[in-house]
Amino acid sequence: MRFLRFLIFGVCTLLIFAALNNRIGQIPPLGKFLNPFSGFWANNRYMDVLPPSVDVDELSRPVTILWDDRRVSHIFAENTEDLFFTQGYVTAMDRLWQMDFQSYAAAGRISEIVGEATLEFDRLRRRIGIPAAAKIAEREILHHPETRAAAEAYTSGVNAFIRTLRYKTLPLEYKIFDYWPEHWTVFKSALLLKSFSYTLSFRNPEAIQTRTREVLGDSLMNVLSPIYPPYMDPVVPAGTSWNFRRTNLQSTSEGRNGFPTSRLNFEHGDPPVEGSNNWAISGVRSKTGLPILASDPHLSLTLPSIWHEIQLVGPDLNVYGITSPGAAGVLFGFNQHVAWGMTNGGSDALDYYRITFRDEHRTEYKFDNSWLPVTMRIDTISVRGQKAIIDTVLLTHFGPVVFLPSDSLTDPQIPPGAALRWIAHDPSNEWLSFLRLNRARNLDEALRALEHFDSPVQNFALADDAGEIAIVHNGKLPIRLPGQGRFLSDGADPKTEWNGWIPRSHLPQVRNPKRGFVSSANQNPVDQSYPYYLGDGYATFDRGARINTLLENASGVQGEDMLRMQIDDASIYAQKIMPTILSMIPVEKLSDLERRCYEELMKWEYNYRADMIAPTLSETWMVEISDAIWLDEIDRPDGILARPRRDVTLHLILTQRSSPFYDNRSTPAAETLTDILLQSFKSACRKLEERHGAYGPRWRWGQARGTTLGHLARIPGMGRYKLETSGNFNTINAMSGSFGPSWRMVVELGSMPKALGIYPGGQSGNPGSREYDAFVDDWVEGRAYELLFLSSPDIQHSRLPFTTIMKGKP
Amino acid sequence: MIDILIIIVLLFILHTITDFWWWIIVVPLVYAFFRAHSRGSAFRMGSLAAGILWLAVGLYQLLTAADLIARRVAEMMGLGNPWIVLSITVIVGALTGGFAASTGYHLAVGFGIRRNPPQRKEKDTDAVT
Structure with missing residues (x-):
């Protein structure tokens, strides 16, 4: 009897322990999570208190971090390794969970954290080959001494921060999903770069266009989806003459490459997501007589924000801007001499090839007059709380066959039974471009830096303090036949393969044009006069035309005028x-x-x-x-x-x-x-x-449409909902329901650059801190902050309330 | 009363220097093993000690730095109000502490360190001590 009671209570206590110590379904482990000492209660405002000093073994010299009143860190280091180490450390301090989670997402590993629910998401990333592409990118990064040094220093900075963590100080999301951060690696940084390629260059309408042409025929197809759209106002102004001839044309195929696609299932089109702008005006239009650059990339909006703001000062560089947590250096920004910003280029970087397999075993496929072997890649997807899933991917010389007709998994953009040829799978080292751009002292150096940038194709707008401006439609672009890649291609016909690459010197670009400005808004980079065919999936004319109209009439311009243009909501x-x-x-x-x-x-x-x-x-x-x-x-x-x-x-x-x-x-x-x-x-x-x-x-635009910044992992309660925003996808302020201006920046070049900037979020990734969404309300109202570009750590400024000294080995 | 206070002090120290939540199982269980005279008194000392401590610290958090995070977690859990999150925190703490202490008491009985579960009358007198 007495043992029975003990047994009953003992079992109850064990059950309570198990229930409160583990995540059950969507419920966090309640014992750990609710513990008022170290559970979620500890992820409060105090968690963001900055340390006056940090001791780390890896630093060779002390590093000074000045924090401004918006928690932007201004890092001063005596050598490059210490600089990027500290950037890694500071970024992890603010955004560790985000960068770690995004690397899981790109690698197709979310199911390890969440369970079965995200299995299809993971499988798609792996089938497309994002982790495989990142493996190649990692090799390229480590192969070049410049990127290797930066990547390794950054990585060890992130890991130095991870070492300081205990359960109490873990970011909130680890406590919700109940797991621990992994060590950071260069591979994870490479994954994040490739996930940008996925976001920006994986959209492709050729599957649905192939089917449309089949049903409607060629002539109707060309009326409804013309290659060159009406009202075109291209990035390179119409009438520009090209001082080169098209090279390397050998194919005789006439570009008719459609295949039956009646098995494809398409849903009604989603509302358009598009919207990045950039422009630079030359001194003739500015008040100072020197160029002004404006850049406002538009992306899916989440909290924590995709961007993290920083200033990096080292022996041979002083650069300010935003970067994606996980990437060393600055992606959008300026230094003393040069400012730059990108918009998505949209040129076709991806084709699908219908594969003819020899038989149902799919071990060989037809190419020209022979049968080539199919390589099988076995993929193991770990799933939380259940057995791992084995997936087999078929690889051809084009790339992976993402879906087979027999697959239950589908994506309306991806034709089943077709191989994917995607530039992001090719070796490239975009990071090198950014590191050199960060150091560029003039437009020529900046343009040379871009030669290493392959994917995703971007319109780089540039300006320097010598008064030059330029825009380049930059990236690795295949030489195509007119219209090639509009429709599914025949993978058995060698003539449908790409004909090499457009030489860098032939890329669409404009330097110091007579009209005194350059601009882009995701529209066609060129008109029909350009000797190469680039693609057909560009944005409509409206935003670009509005920018050009406003700039054509601009004179005596100042920074505030450019900001006002970025929030322009006239359609x-x-x-x-x-x-x-x-x-x-x-x-x-x-x-x-x-x-x-x-x-x-x-x-x-x-x-x-x-x-x-x-x-x-x-x-x-x-x-x-x-x-x-x-x-x-x-x-x-x-x-x-x-x-x-x-x-x-x-x-x-x-x-x-x-x-x-x-x-x-x-x-x-x-x-x-x-x-x-x-x-x-x-x-x-x-x-x-x-x-x-x-x-x-309630019919007002702000309420009827509304913009939501949802949490990155869609955790309810951790976002900002139904913000009453102005703008629309066809205005310069290209706002949508969950898509919009992810960073607004205006830089006036001069002896010291003067800049404004804002992004919808805050520097901290801690949802329990005010710094999590501190900029959001100002962003909704169209305001921006004066960015503090510092030249020395000894500066006294009312907006610099706090200093951290990073100490090295004694 | 003094039992509850001792457990609270022990828990506070262990919770502060380590991040394990399960001290609210271990401490009441062990303490009740040696000190509880009945199941009722064991449950009471365990649940009150853990409940009071978690209430006090949770309340302090909510009133100082954890206002934002408690509001977001309330929304995440579909509760709407941070005070409900605090209530759940306290209930989880109290029930866990109570059950753990009862287990400790029955463990002691099982090992013969304590007498059989006392009669109703004795239990009442125990409760007063």
Whole structure:
């Protein structure tokens, strides 16, 4: 009896221990997590208190860190190794969990942390070959002494910080998911660089375009998805003459390379995510007589923010800007002499090749007149709480066959049974470009630094303090036949392979143009006159055209003017389309509510401002118009086709009063443009009433759309939700629901550069600190901070409240 | 009363110098093994000691530096209010401490260090001490 009681209580206590010590489903281990001494309660404001001194064995000389009032560290070191070591240490202090988690994500290892739920996510990353590409990148980084020294010093800095951790001081997310940080490695840094390539260059419409062409035929395809879109305003201004001829053209294939794709399943297109801008004006347009550079890359917005701000001062460099936690140096920024910023280039860096396997064993595939062997890569995916999953990837000389037709796993962008040829798989060392750009003393040195940058293709805008400006569409670009890569290619035909690389000197670029500025906004880099074909997936004209219009009229410009331009929310698209479509609405056929909406739009000056209702009306109406014109053409019983872009819709409406596209083929009546404009207007008003209730403040753009900065691992409660932002994807301030300006920077060059900057987040990755989202409200309001570019650690400044001394070995 | 205070002091020291949460199992269990006179008194000393300590420290955290994190964790857990998170913290601490102490008492009985579980009447008198 007495033993029985002991047994019952003993078992209960053991069960309590097990239940509270382990993560169960989505619930953190409650005993550890709730312990008020070392659980989540310890991830409070005090966790961000800065140490006055840090002792580390690895440093050869003491390093001084000045912290400014926004927790930006200004690091002063006597040699480069100590500098990057300290950058690694400080970055880990602020963002360890984020960089570690992002490296897990790129490697396809999230299931080790989360469990089965993310298995498909992981498998896709591995099938695409991101970890394999990172392995090659790591080799390149270690092969070059400059990048090797930086990467190794940075890595040991991160690891020196990891050594200081105990459970109490672990970042919150480790406690939620119940795991410990891994040692940092150069491979993890390489993974992060490759995940940028994935984010920025993996988008590719060729699968859906192939199917669309099959159903609609060539001529209709070229009307609905033209290679060169209407209203094009390219990065290299039209009329620029090219002083070279196209080299190395040998293929005779006529570029018809489509294949049956009826098995592909496409979903309705997502709302567009796009938006980076950069520009530089020369001294003739600025007040100081020297160039100003502006850069605002747009990305998916998360907390912690993708960027971390820093100033690095060493024996041969002094650079300020932002970097991705995990990468040494600065990615977007400026030094004493040069400023730079990127936008995504968008040129086609990826093709799919339909593979003809010899038999169902898939050990050989057809190429030219022979059979080549398929290599199998066996991948083991560890999954938390269950047995590891074995996955087999088939490799061809093009690259991996990402999906087989028999796979349950799908991605509408990736055609099953096709091999992926992607530039990110090739050896390259982009890091070298950034490290040299960080040190560049003039435009020539900066341009030379870019020669090592292959992927993802970027428009680099540059300016220097000698008064020069330039923009380069920079990267490794395959030589293609006109239109090659618009559709799926035949992997058995050697003529469909790429014809080498466009020489660096032939890349689209402009230096010190007569118009006194350079700019880009993800649009076509060049027009038809450029001797090479680059791709067809660029952004529409509207943002770029707005930037160019404003800059053409700019003079006596100062930094604040450029910031005002970055938050400009006027839509050239709305300005072009609205007068026409409003004039075609028969007002007498509108209800009271509809008339009110109509009048709101009549008064509107095409600004997407948070406190206005007109932007909500406009945006909802545009979606309805696009549906009314195109849905009956593209929504087929066996799947959806490529939706024509908004520039094509605009061109159709402005140039053709009657067109067969206007008729809704599913109704007996023959609709005209007037009919569908009226119908779509009424339906937009009706939908808004359904979504937001009666006409009123909840229809305002800021509330109706809203922008969310979700947590990186989608943990509820750790983000900022429904921020009332202005701007739209077709304005310079290209804001969307969870996508937008991830960094706004303006640099006025001079004897000392003067800069403004802001990103939506905060320097600390600790959700329990005010520094986690300290910049968000100012970002929403379109404000930016004066960046402190320091030249010496001895400086006294009211905005430098704190100093940390990093001590080396005594 | 003095038992509870001793357990609280022991727990506070161990919680401060180490990060293990399971001191709220070990300390009440061991203490009750030697000192508890009944299951009721064991449970009471364990749950009160762990509960009071976790309440005091949790309250201090919530009122000083942990306001932001408690609000975010409340949202994460779908509770809406940081005070509910504090309540759960205290309940988890108290129940764990109580069960652990009861186990310690029954362990002592099992080893013959204590008498059989006392009668209801004796238990009441124990509780007063």
